[in-house]
Amino acid sequence: MAILMDGKALAAKMRLQIKEKVEALTAAGTEPALAVIIVGNNPASRFYVNNKKKDCAECGIRSIEKAMPEETTEEELLAVIAELNADPSIDGILVQLPVPKHINERRIIEAIDPKKDVDAFHPENVGRVMIGQYSFLPCTPAGVMEILAEYNIDVAGKNCVVIGRSNIVGKPQAMLLLHKNGTVTICHSRTKNLAEITRKAEIIVCAVGKEKFLTADMVSEGAVIIDVGMNVNAEGKLTGDVDFEPVSKLASYITPAPGGVGPMTRVMLLQNTLKAAQIRAAK
Numbered sequence: 001m002a003i004l005m006d007g008k009a010l011a012a013k014m015r016l017q018i019k020e021k022v023e024a025l026t027a028a029g030t031e032p033a034l035a036v037i038i039v040g041n042n043p044a045s046r047f048y049v050n051n052k053k054k055d056c057a058e059c060g061i062r063s064i065e066k067a068m069p070e071e072t073t074e075e076e077l078l079a080v081i082a083e084l085n086a087d088p089s090i091d092g093i094l095v096q097l098p099v100p101k102h103i104n105e106r107r108i109i110e111a112i113d114p115k116k117d118v119d120a121f122h123p124e125n126v127g128r129v130m131i132g133q134y135s136f137l138p139c140t141p142a143g144v145m146e147i148l149a150e151y152n153i154d155v156a157g158k159n160c161v162v163i164g165r166s167n168i169v170g171k172p173q174a175m176l177l178l179h180k181n182g183t184v185t186i187c188h189s190r191t192k193n194l195a196e197i198t199r200k201a202e203i204i205v206c207a208v209g210k211e212k213f214l215t216a217d218m219v220s221e222g223a224v225i226i227d228v229g230m231n232v233n234a235e236g237k238l239t240g241d242v243d244f245e246p247v248s249k250l251a252s253y254i255t256p257a258p259g260g261v262g263p264m265t266r267v268m269l270l271q272n273t274l275k276a277a278q279i280r281a282a283k
């Protein structure tokens, strides 16, 4: 039976550490601040933004919300970003995605000052991850690396398989595992013989977005399983991508979902905001 990797507990521990650092920085005259922009009425986005504000409050990070209506134009959104870029009291800027269809998401991401891009979605920060010279790491893959470190799972030399090739998770995840000297394979929807590849993996990061996608026949005994999935099943319950019961009987370590990667993604945003404020304070 696998050891459960408790992302919820690790995130809570990290929030306490972040809170201490935020308080010290604030006392020394730099109050860390995050600006969150939400455009439109997407209920999932509203839920995520509320969580971000709650997380900030818990750690003493000042957060401001710019809620803009669905019919906001791209120019109007760019103007708000420009204002926040120029505001020296704001450390991090996050535009909650997706933005409405009439707005060009790329143009928005590229308008954020890379020094305030706490999502690490700007091409400059994406490139910095590639060369290993970064201030910010994208939150989900960075959270996964924190979980692996917490449970003393050494990546060096291991066969790591990342399933999913998104810009936000799969691609940067592969790079972070590579930086830790893993031997990394990226699989995706066009991969042939997926199970053959995953059965050779010592570490699997599954970021597909389909309930019970990773089944026991795809996993070797002793593998470390990281479930990045966040799906709502037919009964309306949150689930990951991994067929948890049978896979956990084979794995050495496994993240639950919910309660694994999700809380870590959230805490890494706080970590990035703190980092941005530390850089501001050092100037």
Ligand code: GUN
Pocket: 094, 095, 096, 097, 098, 119, 139
């Ligand atoms: N929408 C869903 N996940 C994310 C995220 O990590 N960052 C932003 N900005 N929007 C999201």
